[in-house]
Amino acid sequence: MTASYHIIGNYLSPYVRKVLVVLETKGLAYTIDPIAPFVGNDRFGELSPLRRIPVLVEGDRVLNDSSVICQYLEERHPQPALYPADLWQRAQARWLEEYADSYLGDVVIWGMFYQKGVKRFLFGEATNDAVVQRARDEQMPIALDYLESQLPADGFLFGEFGIADIAIGSFFRNVAFVRYAVDAARWPKTAAYVERVLARPAFTRLAAFEEPMLRTPIAEQRAVLAGLGAPLAAETLGTNVARRGLMRLE
Amino acid sequence: MTASYHIIGNYLSPYVRKVLVVLETKGLAYTIDPIAPFVGNDRFGELSPLRRIPVLVEGDRVLNDSSVICQYLEERHPQPALYPADLWQRAQARWLEEYADSYLGDVVIWGMFYQKGVKRFLFGEATNDAVVQRARDEQMPIALDYLESQLPADGFLFGEFGIADIAIGSFFRNVAFVRYAVDAARWPKTAAYVERVLARPAFTRLAAFEEPMLRTPIAEQRAVLAGLGAPLAAETLGTNVARRGLMRLE
Structure with a gap:
């Protein structure tokens, strides 16, 4: 299955979850780079001007803000409709x-x-x-x-x-x-x-990845997620765990 | 001219201005209750759960959040289009x-x-x-x-x-x-x-109402706006100038 979308974000962020639930409900393929909350390297800062997650990457194009991303996914993939017709x-x-x-x-x-x-x-x-x-x-x-x-x-x-x-x-x-x-x-x-x-x-599928993250040290999270079959991307922008300015969870 | 829309908000708020510029650009009739920033009586709190301006009132229906209001106006009145087609x-x-x-x-x-x-x-x-x-x-x-x-x-x-x-x-x-x-x-x-x-x-028309507000005491603002021909509503939710919790300018 070819992933059209790539998400930078963490399974514990509600803003990331919104986008993942939309992707799951619409049956769209995606990969994720589950960077730790509140961290992210310089490349992340370039992709997300407000240093927020989630970020959606589609080919070489980048889109920010969970509400904007959800609305975009709805317009690109209207079925099943997640916004009221009225x-x-x-x-x-x-x-x-x-x-x-x-x-x-x-x-x-x-x-x-x-x-x-x-x-x-x-x-x-x-x-x-x-x-x-x-x-x-x-x-x-x-x-x-x-x-x-x-x-x-x-x-x-x-x-x-x-x-x-x-x-x-x-x-x-x-x-x-x-x-x-x-x-x-x-x-x-x-x-x-x-x-x-x-x-x-869509929520219960994601819950399987969320629960273990609550009790897994950051350094081991990717390995645990891989074992659970999460759609991990090879590259990560969150290796730099040093705090680099506050990143809001959205 | 019958006003379809009523806006609760102040001419000095950028969030209110977004909505007014959309209304002006689309040529839609509206009235405004220019309540002072950061104030508003109990009825205002009922209409705006986050005590933010602007609020759009359409008949007996109420809509909050400047971005949501602008998007709604675009969908109700698609011409001239203010959102890209792509x-x-x-x-x-x-x-x-x-x-x-x-x-x-x-x-x-x-x-x-x-x-x-x-x-x-x-x-x-x-x-x-x-x-x-x-x-x-x-x-x-x-x-x-x-x-x-x-x-x-x-x-x-x-x-x-x-x-x-x-x-x-x-x-x-x-x-x-x-x-x-x-x-x-x-x-x-x-x-x-x-x-x-x-x-x-649309911006310069509003500027005519904005400039005087910067140098007019709150108690005299409605009279000044009336003299300038602003589309004032008769009722106001902002008579209670005592501070009632912080209201964000959006």
């Missing part, structure tokens, strides 16, 4: 994607995952408990209240499984990584919806 | 819009305009000179180097005047507000391009 619903789906990328990104990634995972295990720094507590007790309930008002009791946001579900689900995978469980008594629709979305085949 | 170019245009919203947003709005304008005049707080200096001497040159490598020597980014030009131009209007001039000797293509973009009729 213009107003399509706009609302994009808004919910933006809400996930933006607010859930702040709370889940910077308030939780970065503090409890990346900072401790990648940089050997202490977790800032006040930041984590604020994310868990103040900011996350705001997001859950909002989502509870938007999400359907059954099925997906706009009929078929699509980009808004993919974006929201991608962030809730990282919520699970830090062992935060949505209180189903307080937010019943959201708790059931998240479970439904993450049970989709 | 899929790859269209993706690159969206990426440059995201780059402007994100990096130029950080540098121009938070590093410059907020510090030198909003903070001083709206909140009566002192400018943080170290933040301004870093934005001007370190962060802005990075953006200008990148833009100089991307921008055309003549004309616009993807042939016709479009969304990437609108996004970049919108931020450079705020660059002008803080009296930063792009060094034409060091970044000749960028300096000429910005001038070309801001000379477009």
Whole structure:
């Protein structure tokens, strides 16, 4: 199978996950360079002006930003459609994607995952408990209240499984990584919806690569992923594990 | 003339400006509630979950996020087209819009305009000179180097005047507000391009409302705008000028 697309990004990033779920759902072949979060050599900096992941490479062409990449893949490969046909619903789906990328990104990634995972295990720094507590007790309930008002009791946001579900689900995978469980008594629709979305085949296929990454040192990750049959690219831009400026997980 | 669209937002916000330039260029009728930056009453918080401007209201329907709004307007009113027809170019245009919203947003709005304008005049707080200096001497040159490598020597980014030009131009209007001039000797293509973009009729029509806002106290802004013929809505969600949590200018 010839891979048309190459992704630079890590399986633990929700922004990368969005793109991978789109590729998987559309049945598109791809390779991945699973560079460690927040690192990347000079060549990576040239390909990604904001030093963010994911980056999509198609031949000698490069495209940045997870939302832009997902939209491009939809336009290049319209079936199965992941954006609603109705213009107003399509706009609302994009808004919910933006809400996930933006607010859930702040709370889940910077308030939780970065503090409890990346900072401790990648940089050997202490977790800032006040930041984590604020994310868990103040900011996350705001997001859950909002989502509870938007999400359907059954099925997906706009009929078929699509980009808004993919974006929201991608962030809730990282919520699970830090062992935060949505209180189903307080937010019943959201708790059931998240479970439904993450049970989709595209999410479960990726979960097989995500779980081991949570407990594998960076230097051994590629070998472990190869053993699991991940579509690894030969070249990597993430060998330089020295911290080279903060790279946002998007 | 019946206004189909209503915009909640301020003439000084680059994110609002993007949407207004799209409306102006497509010749669409609209009204505006020019609420002061960073304020807005409880009703505003209900319409804008992230307390950001602009918000688009169409009848009883509400849409958030400047990029999502612009894309929606393009799909509803395809002519004149503001997004490239070629899929790859269209993706690159969206990426440059995201780059402007994100990096130029950080540098121009938070590093410059907020510090030198909003903070001083709206909140009566002192400018943080170290933040301004870093934005001007370190962060802005990075953006200008990148833009100089991307921008055309003549004309616009993807042939016709479009969304990437609108996004970049919108931020450079705020660059002008803080009296930063792009060094034409060091970044000749960028300096000429910005001038070309801001000379477009949609930008100059809005400039007539922007200039007076820079020197008018908030309490008098609506009266001044009315005198200038701005398409003001009768209702306003920004009467509560007490600071109610930070509202991002997007």
